């Protein structure tokens with residue numbers, strides 16, 4: 001698909017970086033957002049400066065996001081698609097029997113919920129201009145019960161957010177896709193050696209599938225899990 005511009009948050013590694021590579025293979029130009037400037041710069045060099053641009057950005061900062069969107073439109077002349085993917089996982093327990101202390105939960109809620117919300121808010125005016133496509137990375141954990149798990153609840157919020165954004169976009173031509181990965185081999189799951197895992201490319205393929213549909217087709221949700229993953233793992 002030539003001449004399409006995709007902006008990805010959380011592009012410095014894992015699912016975001018895999019999607020950037022796969023999108024570049026499909027002919028997209030990609031704008032890469034994350035906080036790790038060196039990793040973004042390395043990925044730009046790998047993909048080529050004619051294909052990729054690095055925009056260091058914290059997704060909890062709305063001004064940085066609006067600035068990034070403006071730079072993408074200025075540089076490429078358009079913004080066709082956004083993958084709101086930046087996220088983090090902090091273990092939790094409401095009974096206090098394990099996990100991180102509550103003051104460490106704040107950053108996760110801000111990143112996973114507020115960050116996704118203001119990425120949408122910053123990008124949607126440009127996506128309306130291009131009749132574009134917003135893809136959000138939720139999680140399989142945003143569908144099922146996980147005892148004591150606030151991360152799961154942040155992803156339930158992304159599940160609802162995608163539906164509410166799609167409802168508001170009726171009449172604009174903008175498509176909204178929620179991708180819900182099961183367990184994927186990335187830094188986030190490095191400590192999980194007890195479960196089957198997907199490769200980040202498997203999620204990238206799902207994102208490219210949704211983006212590659214004709215404008216009349218809005219893939220609402222994609223749940224992609226490794227074969228054999230237990231329902232609540």
Ligand SMILES: NC(=O)c1ccc[n+]([C@@H]2O[C@H](COP(=O)([O-])OP(=O)(O)OC[C@H]3O[C@@H](n4cnc5c(N)ncnc54)[C@H](OP(=O)(O)O)[C@@H]3O)[C@@H](O)[C@H]2O)c1
Nearest residue numbers: 010012013014015034035036058059086087139183184186
């Ligand atoms: N791995 C799984 O099994 C799995 C399953 C379901 C859903 N997911 C979701 O998939 C998404 C990507 O996760 P991953 O597995 O690829 O994890 P990862 O390898 O740890 O990557 C997380 C990405 O998010 C970025 N990020 C985190 N906080 C940020 C912030 N405040 N501002 C900007 N960027 C930020 C990180 O970049 P910097 O640190 O450089 O900022 C990094 O690029 C997340 O939303 C995650 O919840 C993952």
